[in-house]
Amino acid sequence: MSLSQAEVKKVANLARLHLTEAEEEAFAPQLSAILDYFEQLKELDTENVEPTTRAIDVNNITREDVQSTYEDRESLLNVAPERDDDFFQVPKILA
Template identity: 65%
Template sequence: MLDRDAVHKVAHLARLKLTEAEETQFATQLSGILDYVEQLNELDVSDVEPTTRAIDVANVVREDKLQPWQEREDLLDCAPDRDGEFFRVPKISTNS
């Protein structure tokens, strides 16, 4: 069983501020999850192929071919903002 001190340590590492009540609550909830995972570990899955989905899925894709745009001016006319022969886009700030 996970205790409150372990939850406190993980919360500290994740830079989370939890109340004592939340630490107690999460200790109980996380212990339940770990107990369930332990039950799953008891299953024999040696004949089960690893998968990411319950059903097979196939993407339908086309070949990516570079093709020049014939009507450059028509394309630029669709732009919400332009600067001569270029699209004008909003500046992206790198400040966090």
């Protein structure tokens, strides 16, 4: 599939991209190659392939949370941008 410069311009507009004329010319064959690859993928038999979000199984490696008390509370409160007695003062986020 070969994209014209006008089609590249339309796609760029839909994607809210501001391309120069030189970029439009350069991207036309690149985007055409991508679309050709998708055409190749359409030829694959995916009838018995379950939908997935990843090609490989990925698991997070997490550690167990351990609560600990910080001994020097005053030093933490002293570095707060704003403080109200023994508490951090934060901006109000709900109206």
